[in-house]
Amino acid sequence: xxxxxxxLSAAHAEVxxxxxxxxxxxxxxxxxxxxxxxxxxxxxxxxxxTVPATVAGxxxxxxxxxxxxxxxxxxxxxxxxRHGFPLWATLTAEEIGAAVARDLxxxxxxxxxxxxGKFTCLRRAVDLTLTGxxxxxxxxxxxxxxxx
Numbered sequence: 001x002x003x004x005x006x007x008l009s010a011a012h013a014e015v016x017x018x019x020x021x022x023x024x025x026x027x028x029x030x031x032x033x034x035x036x037x038x039x040x041x042x043x044x045x046x047x048x049x050t051v052p053a054t055v056a057g058x059x060x061x062x063x064x065x066x067x068x069x070x071x072x073x074x075x076x077x078x079x080x081x082r083h084g085f086p087l088w089a090t091l092t093a094e095e096i097g098a099a100v101a102r103d104l105x106x107x108x109x110x111x112x113x114x115x116x117g118k119f120t121c122l123r124r125a126v127d128l129t130l131t132g133x134x135x136x137x138x139x140x141x142x143x144x145x146x147x148x
Contacts (some may be wrong), residue, residue: 008104015111019033022118023075029122033064033129040064040136060135067128074121102143 009125040061049057092098 005068005104008108010060010130011108012104012111015108015115017113018114019111019118022115023121025120025124026071026074028128029125029129033067036038036129036133037061037064037068043140047143049139049143053139056135056142060132060139063128063132063135067125067132070125070128074118075127127139 044057112127
């Protein structure tokens, strides 16, 4: 096995750390959105809503469900075999060492594309969550104000 360039090893570690951070943020946002959805359904069941509040709340809930979909898509396992575990599961110990030494730059590029995809989904989910939350607040204000 050849000696790996330290800058390539550092870049590889950085990309893997970014994927981990993105997955952690995704998990936290997924838990938050789940709690908001549960709370909204509980409140909507117990409070008489006006038509405008129902419409605004319905759109808000739809956006939150869309955010959940984006979050789940961003953490969906990639089993195509291009990087990491699926590829390594098909190799012997010697082949893994040779593949890592030979293809570290390609792995960094592939993992970077994966990280950007995850980050993009997370960003869209945050946008949907903010918009959905704003609509739920509007629905609450319409209900509290008694708008008809």
